[in-house]
Each structure stands twice: as C-alpha cells, then as structure tokens.
Amino acid sequence: MAEVKNKQVVLKDYVTGFLKESDLDLVENTITLKLPEGSNEILLKNLYLSCDPFMRNLMSDIGILEKFLPYAPGSPLFGYGVAKVLESGHxxxxxxxxxxxxxxxxxxxxxxxxxxxFKIEHTDVPLSYYTGILGMPGMTAYAGFFEVGLPKKGEKVFVSAASGAVDLLKNKFGFDDAFNYKEEPDLDAALKRYFPEGIDIYFENVGGKTLDAVLLNMRVHGRIVVCGMISQYNRAQPEGVTNLGNLIMKRIRMQGLAVTDYYPMYHKLVEYVVPKIKEEKIVYVEDIAEGLENGPAALVGLFNGRNVGKQVLVLARE
Amino acid sequence: MAEVKNKQVVLKDYVTGFLKESDLDLVENTITLKLPEGSNEILLKNLYLSCDPFMRNLMSDIGILEKFLPYAPGSPLFGYGVAKVLESGHxxxxxxxxxxxxxxxxxxxxxxxxxxxFKIEHTDVPLSYYTGILGMPGMTAYAGFFEVGLPKKGEKVFVSAASGAVDLLKNKFGFDDAFNYKEEPDLDAALKRYFPEGIDIYFENVGGKTLDAVLLNMRVHGRIVVCGMISQYNRAQPEGVTNLGNLIMKRIRMQGLAVTDYYPMYHKLVEYVVPKIKEEKIVYVEDIAEGLENGPAALVGLFNGRNVGKQVLVLARE
Structure with missing residues (x-):
C-alpha cells in the first residue's frame, strides 16, 4: 500500500500565556492512503483549515472551558476545515x-x-467560505443573533471583536459605526458616545474589561449572547468581572452559546446566506495564508489582531 | 387640624462599607392626619415594615444598582410594608x-x-405575611423559580442565602440538604459534595465568590436566576467574578430578575400560596422586631445573619 508524506502542525507542549509560533511544530509523517479493511472511518484530503480562537483553549492543560478535551502534546491540532473524501467506510x-x-x-x-x-451542497460559492460564513463561525453568528439574541426592529447591537480595520467595518461591511478599543482609554465613555441610549444586544466575544464596560451600558431587558471571551484565553487567571449587579435591575439575559447545539438547523443558515452571497448583499472578506508551514503564524496572528477578515489556511485547492 | 407625633427612621448620611446602626437615626416629627383638599394621595397607618437587603443599595451615594433613586440623607427610609388606609384621595x-x-x-x-x-384580599392569614411570603419576597421567589428558572422534574436546585440555621432548613423547611458557607473553607468542594451531578438551577442571592464557585458546578443548559448579590452590597468595590467562561460551553442562561416586572401576575402567587399556607404545606418563619426604635438593629442584622426567617418590624397590630 502506498504511503505518502503527511505534513502536520503539532502542539509541542501545553501553553500558558500568549500563544507563540514556537509553541507549535511542523513535522512530517507518513500515511497510507487506504482505509483499513472493514473500517467505517473516512479518509480526507484537507483543502482549507480554519484558524479559530477556541483552539487556544485546547492548548491549555486545564482550559477555561471545562470538559473539552485539550490537544495532546506531540499530536496534530484539530479544528474545522474543508476537505475532500478520498475513501469512506461510512x-x-x-x-x-x-x-x-x-x-x-x-x-x-x-x-x-x-x-x-457536513456535506457541501453548494459549490458555486468559494469552498473556503465553509470555514467561515458558511461554516462554524457563520452558524455561530446566525444562531447567536437570531436564536439567542432575538433581535427586534430598531434595537441597538454591539459586537466586540469584529475583526478588521475600523474603516473597513464602516465602509465595506456596512456597520453603522465602529471603533478600535485600543484607541479608547475609557471603554465605558466610548460606549456611552456610540450608544447614547444604551445597548439592546451585545454579541460577546471578548470578556473581561470589555464585558464590564458593556454591562454599564446595557438597556433594560437587554440580551448578552456569550459566544467567546478571547481576551481571557491567553491569561493564566481570568480577569474578574465586577458589574454583574447590572443584570438584576436591568433584567438582562446573558446566555452562553455552543454552536453545536444549533447544527441541526444548519440548512437555515445555507438558505439564508447563500442567496445573499450570490446577490452580493453580504460582504465577506478572507485573510488567506498558504500552506501548513504558515499555519502557526496565521493562528498566532488571531490573538494580536493581525488578520483582516476570516483567517483561512489553504492546503490544496481540490 | 389635629397634628400627631410621627416617629421616623432616617438615613444620616450615605453609607460606605458595612451598614451600622449608627448610620440610621430615630427622629420624631409631626404629621396632619388629614389629606390636603383635592389631593389624590393616600394616607397610611403603617402596621408592618419589611427589612430587605435591597435597602442597603439605596444607602450608597452611587449604588451597585444604577438608576434606582437612593435615599436622601435626613429623610425616612422607604421600603415595603403593610398598612391601613386612613384616608384616600384615589x-x-x-x-x-x-x-x-x-x-x-x-x-x-x-x-x-x-x-x-396592592389591596389585601385574604385576611385569614397573618397580615405580616404580606411583607414576605405573600409580598415582594414571595413574588420574587415565585417569579424567579417558575418564570425565569423554568424548573423541570428531577432537576437540582441550589439557593444561596436561604436564611436560617442549617438544622432548620433541613428539618423544618424541608430542604433536601443545606450547609453553612462560613463552615466551608472550599465552596467549590462543598458544592461538588452536595451536587455530585451538578446544579440545574441556581437561585442567586449572594454574588461574588459564591457565584464563581457555582459557575464551576453548573450543568449544561443550567439557569442562573439573578435575584440579588448581597455579598457585594456592603463593598466599596465589587469582587471580580472570574468563571464566566463556563457560560459558553455549558450554554448557561443567566438572567436578572426585577420583581416589579411580575407584579401583574401577583394573583397567581396568592392563588398558589394561600391554600398551601392554610393546609400547612408551606412552612414559613418570621423574625419579629417590635417598634420603630428597633428598626435599625433589625435592618443591620440582615447583613450579619442574625435573623432566622423573614425579618419583620411591627409598628402596630391594626
């Protein structure tokens, strides 16, 4: 049976603090491109890999997110991607x-x-989109906003960690407004300026001090969709959130979101988004890195704001 | 017009840190027991006053709970009570x-x-109960548990700050189990012992470190009914809550409760609870203090666990 070379990105050892490229290693292994007899496994050729912040959690010995199996040192990372089936036992x-x-x-x-x-049914949109807008991140946004946030017409929405430059967010992506939190010494004051009437829906990706400032600016009966807390993933000890008292008098609902709960309604995302992509009613930007050898840098870049748009790693274009 | 003496408990000045009896003053004023011509106000003779933790918030210059008018120094406290109408312009x-x-x-x-x-319709239960089980606290428990907590049969429920001795909670009130947090050096370990399978519904009255320990022990799809955070009200700076990351992977819903939102369904509480009181299916205990002059001590006692059962202050028995 033909063995072929199989490059891999592996975790060297559990990570504390900020992820560095040197925490990851590029190794070359071999793989037999044939399913074992009677196997019901699936042999994939990976085409596009998705760089996602949650991957940092899986690099900690004990993650901030309990009960999610961390990566094993010496083994390749796992995550979301687009692939082609070479052989299937299922x-x-x-x-x-x-x-x-x-x-x-x-x-x-x-x-x-x-x-x-998930089988990809629509191939008249770029395949790489299935790592993003048509994949896990898209489903997270769709479920978080529509199913958890329950938006009503006219409500004010704040999204933290919307990747990209402020000009891009405003001029290309169509946000009403945007700011760079690094240029705002007082986040509470910034939010009061951008949301003089307060925030109805907060799509939380950041946590820590950002959440604390938002809590001060939520409106009565507001909803906080807790999707991620990226500011906390690189910390040995999470920051304390001190303004939770606001939940009470403002009757805020704060709800954690695990996208996997919503995968049974994935078809709704496809039906909603694919026509909008074709009609160019949704603007989507990717940041493409080429080759596994550039994977560590692409992943590390997520945490220092290097990427503009969805960070994708291309291994092969079919 | 006849003026009568009117004893009052007034706030001396805004409070920082733990409430002390010396923060309050007993003064004697006068009042005319006659409504001004054309007034649509209501003249009340107060019978029972309710000692409630939220009152501490209103004694801070800037409360933990924004947008709730604090008490004015030199003016009498306000709060919930049972009263008799002497004259009504409405x-x-x-x-x-x-x-x-x-x-x-x-x-x-x-x-x-x-x-x-609210007009009291059922007078065949003690009137003082309308400061507690049939008043604001009862409505808070009813709405928080049934309307926000949405309990399902078999679920595990944890209530923090259930007033009273552990023996009382277990033997008299019918709780499955209870512990005194002051005797538990490791709250996380205590919760793991009492809830080996985790907590489905947490009725939050305490906040801070208690909330942090509970977050570690919540089950997937758990609900946290945020009713109060008594451990924070006497602090100049709230404690930081560090385990909010658990909201995400466990898909926890954490929802603030303001009892006033549920007052339109107050009749449901009465229909549910009054029969249970008469049939002695609900055990209810009061801690009665007599006279306004004992009000400051009764109120301060809430914050050091002095009272057993609902703390009521009797001014007059009709």
Missing part, C-alpha cells in the same frame, strides 16, 4: 464528496465517522 | 382598606397613589 459519504467539519492540521486525515462532517 | 382605595406595597419607615405616611399598593 454509507453517508462517498469518494469525491466535499465536506466541512472537524479535521486535523495535516494534509491527509483519517477521521471517525462520528465526527461532525 | 378611587381605588378607601378608608379601612388593608394594603401592602411601598411605604416609609415611619408611623404614618402620605404616599402618592402612583406607588405600588
């Missing part, structure tokens, strides 16, 4: 299928069929 | 009516008819 998938879901940071992966793998 | 109330709602810490009060005043 009846739901067949050779040549394009899928998105959980795969590993390597050229070829053998994954159990129990893993989350 | 058609909904008439002389002799028994009411519960917002009144002041004094013998006689002139209150605007816009204040929350």
């Amino acid at each position: 009846p739901d998938y067949k050779k040549g299928d394009l899928v998105w879901g959980f795969t590993k940071w390597e050229e070829y992966s053998l994954v159990p069929s129990s893993r989350i793998l | 058609p909904d109330y008439k002389k002799g009516d028994l009411v519960w709602g917002f009144t002041k810490w004094e013998e006689y009060s002139l209150v605007p008819s816009s204040r929350i005043l």
Whole structure:
C-alpha cells in the first residue's frame, strides 16, 4: 500500500500565556492512503483549515472551558476545515464528496465517522467560505443573533471583536459605526458616545474589561449572547468581572452559546446566506495564508489582531 | 387640624462599607392626619415594615444598582410594608382598606397613589405575611423559580442565602440538604459534595465568590436566576467574578430578575400560596422586631445573619 508524506502542525507542549509560533511544530509523517479493511472511518484530503480562537483553549492543560478535551502534546491540532473524501467506510459519504467539519492540521486525515462532517451542497460559492460564513463561525453568528439574541426592529447591537480595520467595518461591511478599543482609554465613555441610549444586544466575544464596560451600558431587558471571551484565553487567571449587579435591575439575559447545539438547523443558515452571497448583499472578506508551514503564524496572528477578515489556511485547492 | 407625633427612621448620611446602626437615626416629627383638599394621595397607618437587603443599595451615594433613586440623607427610609388606609384621595382605595406595597419607615405616611399598593384580599392569614411570603419576597421567589428558572422534574436546585440555621432548613423547611458557607473553607468542594451531578438551577442571592464557585458546578443548559448579590452590597468595590467562561460551553442562561416586572401576575402567587399556607404545606418563619426604635438593629442584622426567617418590624397590630 502506498504511503505518502503527511505534513502536520503539532502542539509541542501545553501553553500558558500568549500563544507563540514556537509553541507549535511542523513535522512530517507518513500515511497510507487506504482505509483499513472493514473500517467505517473516512479518509480526507484537507483543502482549507480554519484558524479559530477556541483552539487556544485546547492548548491549555486545564482550559477555561471545562470538559473539552485539550490537544495532546506531540499530536496534530484539530479544528474545522474543508476537505475532500478520498475513501469512506461510512454509507453517508462517498469518494469525491466535499465536506466541512472537524479535521486535523495535516494534509491527509483519517477521521471517525462520528465526527461532525457536513456535506457541501453548494459549490458555486468559494469552498473556503465553509470555514467561515458558511461554516462554524457563520452558524455561530446566525444562531447567536437570531436564536439567542432575538433581535427586534430598531434595537441597538454591539459586537466586540469584529475583526478588521475600523474603516473597513464602516465602509465595506456596512456597520453603522465602529471603533478600535485600543484607541479608547475609557471603554465605558466610548460606549456611552456610540450608544447614547444604551445597548439592546451585545454579541460577546471578548470578556473581561470589555464585558464590564458593556454591562454599564446595557438597556433594560437587554440580551448578552456569550459566544467567546478571547481576551481571557491567553491569561493564566481570568480577569474578574465586577458589574454583574447590572443584570438584576436591568433584567438582562446573558446566555452562553455552543454552536453545536444549533447544527441541526444548519440548512437555515445555507438558505439564508447563500442567496445573499450570490446577490452580493453580504460582504465577506478572507485573510488567506498558504500552506501548513504558515499555519502557526496565521493562528498566532488571531490573538494580536493581525488578520483582516476570516483567517483561512489553504492546503490544496481540490 | 389635629397634628400627631410621627416617629421616623432616617438615613444620616450615605453609607460606605458595612451598614451600622449608627448610620440610621430615630427622629420624631409631626404629621396632619388629614389629606390636603383635592389631593389624590393616600394616607397610611403603617402596621408592618419589611427589612430587605435591597435597602442597603439605596444607602450608597452611587449604588451597585444604577438608576434606582437612593435615599436622601435626613429623610425616612422607604421600603415595603403593610398598612391601613386612613384616608384616600384615589378611587381605588378607601378608608379601612388593608394594603401592602411601598411605604416609609415611619408611623404614618402620605404616599402618592402612583406607588405600588396592592389591596389585601385574604385576611385569614397573618397580615405580616404580606411583607414576605405573600409580598415582594414571595413574588420574587415565585417569579424567579417558575418564570425565569423554568424548573423541570428531577432537576437540582441550589439557593444561596436561604436564611436560617442549617438544622432548620433541613428539618423544618424541608430542604433536601443545606450547609453553612462560613463552615466551608472550599465552596467549590462543598458544592461538588452536595451536587455530585451538578446544579440545574441556581437561585442567586449572594454574588461574588459564591457565584464563581457555582459557575464551576453548573450543568449544561443550567439557569442562573439573578435575584440579588448581597455579598457585594456592603463593598466599596465589587469582587471580580472570574468563571464566566463556563457560560459558553455549558450554554448557561443567566438572567436578572426585577420583581416589579411580575407584579401583574401577583394573583397567581396568592392563588398558589394561600391554600398551601392554610393546609400547612408551606412552612414559613418570621423574625419579629417590635417598634420603630428597633428598626435599625433589625435592618443591620440582615447583613450579619442574625435573623432566622423573614425579618419583620411591627409598628402596630391594626
């Protein structure tokens, strides 16, 4: 059986503090491009890998997010990606299928069929979009905003950590306004300036001091969709949030979101977003890095605001 | 017109840190027991006053709970109580009516008819109960548990700051278990012992370190009903809560409760609780202090665990 080379990005050891490129290693392994007899696994050729902040959690010995299995030092990272099925031991998938879901940071992966793998039906949009707007991040935004946030017409929405330059957010993405928190010495004052009547829905990706400032500026019956707390993932000890008393008098609902709960309604995202992409009613920007060897830098870049748009790593274009 | 003496408990000055009896003063004023011509106010004889933790918030210059008018130094405290209508300028109330709602810490009060005043229909239960189980605290428990907590059969519920001795909670009130947090050096370990499978509903009255320990022990899809944060009210700076990351992976809903939102369904509480009181299916304990002069001590006692059961102050028994 033909063995081929299989480059991988592996975690050297558990990480404390800020992720550095030197925490990751590029190694070369081999893989047999043939399923073992009787296996119901799926053999994938990875095309696009998604760089996602949650991956940092899985690099801690004990993550901020309990009960989520961390990466094993010496083993390749895993995460979301787009792949092509080379061989399938499972009846739901067949050779040549394009899928998105959980795969590993390597050229070829053998994954159990129990893993989350969605078949890609629409190939008239860029395949890489299934790492972002049509993948896990898109589903997170869709479920968080519509299913948890329950927006009503006219409400004011604040999203933290909307990647990209302020000009880009305002002129290209169509946000009413945007600011760079690094240029705002007083976040509370900034929010009061941008939201003089307060915030109805806060899409929380940051945590810590940002959450504290937002709590002061929420409106009565506001909703906080807790999707991530990226400011905390690189810290040994999370920052304390001191303004939770606001939840009471303002009757705020603060609700954690795990996108996997909403995967059964993934078709709703596709139906909603694919036409909007084709009609160019949604603006979507990607930041593309090429090749596994550039993976560590791309991943580290998420945490210092280097990327503009969704950070994708291309391994192969089919 | 006959003027009568009117004893009052007044706030001396804004309070920082723990409330002390010396922060309050007993003064004697006079009041004319006659409504001004054309007034639509209501003249009340106060019978029972309720000692409630939220009153501490109103003694801070800037409260932990924004946008709630603090007490004015030199003026009597206000809060919930049971009173008898002496004269009414409003058609909904008439002389002799028994009411519960917002009144002041004094013998006689002139209150605007816009204040929350519920007419007491059932007088075959002790009137003082309308400061507690049949008043604001009862409505808070009812709405918080049933309307916000949405309990399902078999779920595990943790209530912080259930007043009273542990033996009382277990043997008299019928709790499955109870512990004194002051005797637990490690709250996380205590919760793991009492809730080996985790907590589905947390009725939050305490905040700070208690909330942090509970967050570690919540179950997936748990609900945190945020009703109060008594541990924070006496602090100049609130404690930081560090374990909010648990909201995400456990998809926890944390929701602030303001009981006033639920007053339109007050009749549901009465229908639910009055029969249970008469059939002795609900055990209810009061801690009774007599006379306005004992008001400051009764109020201060809330914050050092002195009272057993609902702290009531009796001014007159009709």
